[in-house]
Amino acid sequence: LVIQLVFMTYSNIFLQDRLKKLKSEHGKVQLGNISVDMVLGGMRGMTGMLWETSLLDPEEGIRFRGLSIPECQKVLPAAIKDGEPLPEGLLWLLLTGKVPTKEQVDALSKELLSRSKVPDHVYAAIDALPSSAHPMTQFTTGVMALQVSHFSSRLVLIAPLILASCSDHEGGNVSAHTGHLVIFIFLSCHLSLMIIQLQVGSALSDPYLSFAAALNGLAGPLHGLANQEVLLWIKSVIEETGSDISTDQLKEYVWKTLKSGKVVPGYGHGVLRQTDPRYTCQREFALKHLPEDPLFKLVSKLYEVVPPILTELGKVKNPWPNVDAHSGVLLNHFGLSEARYYTVLFGVSRGIGIGSQLIWDRALGLPLERPKSVTMEWLENYCKNK
Numbered sequence: 001l002v003i004q005l006v007f008m009t010y011s012n013i014f015l016q017d018r019l020k021k022l023k024s025e026h027g028k029v030q031l032g033n034i035s036v037d038m039v040l041g042g043m044r045g046m047t048g049m050l051w052e053t054s055l056l057d058p059e060e061g062i063r064f065r066g067l068s069i070p071e072c073q074k075v076l077p078a079a080i081k082d083g084e085p086l087p088e089g090l091l092w093l094l095l096t097g098k099v100p101t102k103e104q105v106d107a108l109s110k111e112l113l114s115r116s117k118v119p120d121h122v123y124a125a126i127d128a129l130p131s132s133a134h135p136m137t138q139f140t141t142g143v144m145a146l147q148v149s150h151f152s153s154r155l156v157l158i159a160p161l162i163l164a165s166c167s168d169h170e171g172g173n174v175s176a177h178t179g180h181l182v183i184f185i186f187l188s189c190h191l192s193l194m195i196i197q198l199q200v201g202s203a204l205s206d207p208y209l210s211f212a213a214a215l216n217g218l219a220g221p222l223h224g225l226a227n228q229e230v231l232l233w234i235k236s237v238i239e240e241t242g243s244d245i246s247t248d249q250l251k252e253y254v255w256k257t258l259k260s261g262k263v264v265p266g267y268g269h270g271v272l273r274q275t276d277p278r279y280t281c282q283r284e285f286a287l288k289h290l291p292e293d294p295l296f297k298l299v300s301k302l303y304e305v306v307p308p309i310l311t312e313l314g315k316v317k318n319p320w321p322n323v324d325a326h327s328g329v330l331l332n333h334f335g336l337s338e339a340r341y342y343t344v345l346f347g348v349s350r351g352i353g354i355g356s357q358l359i360w361d362r363a364l365g366l367p368l369e370r371p372k373s374v375t376m377e378w379l380e381n382y383c384k385n386k
């Protein structure tokens with residue numbers, strides 16, 4: 001493992017040179033125009049950040065270090081023959097840009113496991129919360145409590161494989177961007193110290209503070225909480241109409257949801273304009289392992305019913321399902337029926353991606369982010385004078 005880390009260090013030096021060259025030779029090249037729509041629309045579509053570990057294409061979906069989800073499934077080592085990729089393999093890929101061997105993945109698992117003891121005060125902090133506290137609040141509290149220790153986390157590795165695909169989704173999503181803004185290195189264990197030492201910045205919040213901030217962004221219903229919301233919503237459909245629901249009844253329920261001012265959870269996306277490949281990958285898994293599951297059948301029926309309705313609304317840019325439309329049904333099938341816990345797994349999974357990128361942030365010495373904001377009056381005056 002040490003030899004491999006030296007390799008990573010070597011790659012850092014190479015990438016630092018690439019970054020310097022890019023800056024000095026092409027620093028003034030324009031990447032696009034910013035419109036008032038973009039400023040008012042949550043900076044959608046503005047290219048404004050470097051994110052080495054993954055790239056999201058609106059049509060094709062996510063690529064991790066250049067590999068699509070099906071490609072990752074083919075090349076990353078699995079625990080069993082023809083099984084799903086191990087999260088440690090994905091972590092290796094994101095960190096180094098190289099596909100690991102099974103031996104490398106096993107060595108990384110062992111290394112992380114050896115650092116996995118959670119200090120008692122962390123449990124005490126979580127236990128001090130009322131039992132009604134949402135699992136995401138408990139998770140964030142645990143991460144914050146870890147800030148006073150030097151814990152290196154195995155947490156990122158308990159994410160179920162099916163959720164490994166949620167590990168990274170480019171840099172602009174709420175959780176990744178929040179973590180990035182406060183600049184942290186989640187895996188600031190001894191494992192990554194060598195890399196960190198290459199480039200020490202200033203005014204940096206540490207990994208725990210930053211990851212907790214990212215988790216708070218993930219806990220919103222438009223982002224990571226959607227997987228919880230989807231399962232609760234699906235169950236409410238069954239409660240109201242029974243499990244043998246007809247297509248017409250389902251259409252009616254979707255319209256009722258929309259008319260009550262709510263969104264259909266698990267559908268739409270800030271960037272994607274097609275069915276999320278993470279959804280497709282989970283659907284294929286379900287077709288193989290749980291084709292008769294009644295909730296899966298309902299999810300399949302929703303796939304037929306929801307997109308035409310969202311299209312009919314006329315304003316939804318992407319009527320297709322995202323990853324959250326499916327993940328809860330798989331977890332529920334394998335016995336994890338506590339929907340409130342689902343976003344925690346998403347958070348654990350995302351730790352792999354955010355942590356990997358933030359190690360690179362440090363290695364490349366990326367600067368503190370500080371986008372410019374303007375007032376509405378400023379925009380109105382600017383547009384008038386144009």
Ligand code: FAM
Nearest residue numbers: 222223226263264265266267268269270315316317318322
């Ligand atoms: N149901 C109803 N309306 C929707 C919708 C949906 N699933 N998706 C988008 N819209 C509406 C949206 O609310 C907006 O309406 P207003 O103009 O009245 O405000 C309009 O369509 C245009 O929105 P958009 O440009 O298509 O999407 P945004 O980029 O603004 O928002 C999402 C993206 C993901 C927040 C939005 O699609 C949504 O609310 N989806 C349901 C919640 C969800 O599944 N979130 C999880 C996303 C997931 F990928 C993740 O982050 N884990």
